[in-house]
Amino acid sequence: MPLPAQDWSQSSKELSQLLARVGLGDREAFAKLYERSSAKLFGVVLRIQRDQAAAEDILQEVFVKVWRSAAGFDAAQSQPLTWLTSVARNAAIDSLRRQQTQPQIQARHRVDDDDDAPDAVDLAADEAPGPLELLSRATEARALNHCMQDLNAMQKQSLALAFYDGLSHAEVAEKMAQPLGTVKSWVRRALLSLKNCLEHAQLRDVNAGSPAGQA
Amino acid sequence: MDYSRPPLADRLAAAYAAGTLRGPARRRYEALLPAHPALRQALHRWQARLMPLSTSVPPVIPPPVVWQRIQQQLGHLNPAPAVQRWWQGLSFWHALSGLSTAAVVGLAVLLAVPEPVQPPIVVVLESTQDVAAAGGVMSARFVASISPDGRAVVTRALQPVSLDADRALELWAVPPQGAPRSLGLIAAQGASLVQKSRVPPGTAALAVSLEPSGGSTTGAPTGPVLYVGKIGI
Numbered sequence: 001m002p003l004p005a006q007d008w009s010q011s012s013k014e015l016s017q018l019l020a021r022v023g024l025g026d027r028e029a030f031a032k033l034y035e036r037s038s039a040k041l042f043g044v045v046l047r048i049q050r051d052q053a054a055a056e057d058i059l060q061e062v063f064v065k066v067w068r069s070a071a072g073f074d075a076a077q078s079q080p081l082t083w084l085t086s087v088a089r090n091a092a093i094d095s096l097r098r099q100q101t102q103p104q105i106q107a108r109h110r111v112d113d114d115d116d117a118p119d120a121v122d123l124a125a126d127e128a129p130g131p132l133e134l135l136s137r138a139t140e141a142r143a144l145n146h147c148m149q150d151l152n153a154m155q156k157q158s159l160a161l162a163f164y165d166g167l168s169h170a171e172v173a174e175k176m177a178q179p180l181g182t183v184k185s186w187v188r189r190a191l192l193s194l195k196n197c198l199e200h201a202q203l204r205d206v207n208a209g210s211p212a213g214q215a
Numbered sequence: 216m217d218y219s220r221p222p223l224a225d226r227l228a229a230a231y232a233a234g235t236l237r238g239p240a241r242r243r244y245e246a247l248l249p250a251h252p253a254l255r256q257a258l259h260r261w262q263a264r265l266m267p268l269s270t271s272v273p274p275v276i277p278p279p280v281v282w283q284r285i286q287q288q289l290g291h292l293n294p295a296p297a298v299q300r301w302w303q304g305l306s307f308w309h310a311l312s313g314l315s316t317a318a319v320v321g322l323a324v325l326l327a328v329p330e331p332v333q334p335p336i337v338v339v340l341e342s343t344q345d346v347a348a349a350g351g352v353m354s355a356r357f358v359a360s361i362s363p364d365g366r367a368v369v370t371r372a373l374q375p376v377s378l379d380a381d382r383a384l385e386l387w388a389v390p391p392q393g394a395p396r397s398l399g400l401i402a403a404q405g406a407s408l409v410q411k412s413r414v415p416p417g418t419a420a421l422a423v424s425l426e427p428s429g430g431s432t433t434g435a436p437t438g439p440v441l442y443v444g445k446i447g448i
Contacts, residue, residue, distance in 0.1 A: 020358050024358055024369055026358075027334065038281070038282070039274035043274045047272055048234075056278065056281050059277055060284050060285050064288055071371070076404070078259050078263060079266065086262045093241075097241075128273065134268075138267055138268045139268075144267065166234050191229045198267060
């Protein structure tokens with residue numbers, strides 16, 4: 001479901017304008033912004049915070065924060081969806097921190113990272129895709145496959161668990177039954193390996209947004 | 216430790232954006248952001264880099280009650296709306312741009328007692344065709360917000376406008392008939408707060424003209440009108 005580059009930059013421009021109006025106290029723009037972005041952000045939050053009620057509270061917190069700090073959004077510094085997603089991710093990760101002080105009643109995460117590659121089983125209609133599946137979808141959709149070539153399955157898996165499901169290094173290590181130090185270096189390695197080609201993807205998006213840019 | 220050292224700033228930003236920087240280290244990093252531009256820049260770069268990864272997360276429509284709760288919390292549901300004093304928080308907002316959780320909590324406390332005031336009037340200023348003729352000035356739009364009492368106007372460039380160094384943008388209140396009145400100079404990028412003049416009652420539109428630096432000396436617009444927006448429905 002990736003957007004064509006043109007839609008992507010068009011919707012980014014609209015979000016920027018909505019955010020600017022929200023920053024000036026425009027409620028109508030705020031309602032539109034919610035309509036445009038809430039499902040996207042709720043999806044991101046719900047991956048990390050799997051408790052539905054807690055995730056709803058986080059989404060509320062995110063939009064309250066957006067209303068109050070939209071004036072600080074700087075379109076020259078970030079894309080609007082990047083900013084919104086970062087606010088949502090941070091709030092979701094912070095909620096895990098709070099939760100750690102409470103007893104864990106049940107495992108938050110499904111056991112889905114055994115040795116089998118994610119396949120049709122992983123994609124049962126009513127099941128959310130696993131983190132590795134999301135990573136490979138994202139890289140395929142944005143033509144980033146070559147970014148992943150240098151990474152082995154463990155490195156990909158460790159990054160996917162950390163990024164999509166909000167697991168800490170220690171939790172990734174536990175889940176993958178690997179030493180903490182090893183997992184740390186895998187995640188670090190995966191991030192560095194992604195750095196260059198993700199930058200290229202970003203440039204591509206920016207260029208697609210300029211009048212002279214070509215998709 | 217020198218947090219603005221590029222390799223360290225980059226490593227911390229990567230871990231923060233990926234979500235693996237946790238616990239006290241995450242809080243320390245957030246506390247450092249407002250005062251360290253190099254850290255913020257590194258973080259913006261990593262957030263932008265990792266954004267494509269989030270595009271594969273399936274959207275989930277939240278239940279309608281969430282939107283109701285948001286409006287309730289912000290006091291938007293009352294018939295006599297209680298809005299925070301939207302123009303006073305500029306310095307807070309700047310501090311918040313680093314996504315500092317601590318600052319947000321502080322602001323939330325400050326705003327916990329809303330004052331019943333009318334919502335501001337928001338005006339979108341469209342670029343006029345003179346923009347192209349003015350040469351070099353990028354097409355852009357401004358939004359302006361007039362406080363209910365007309366004593367403060369905040370403008371905000373939606374995209375930075377590139378201007379020659381000897382030029383300035385001046386904001387005007389345009390009455391239904393007669394000459395525009397200057398409200399003051401505004402910045403070509405980011406937000407400006409114009410407080411020295413009162414917006415005359417009955418003002419029909421706001422306009423932005425291109426003037427010599429320091430503004431028009433004649434009391435009327437001397438350069439082309441670049442952006443204009445009507446007030447009212």
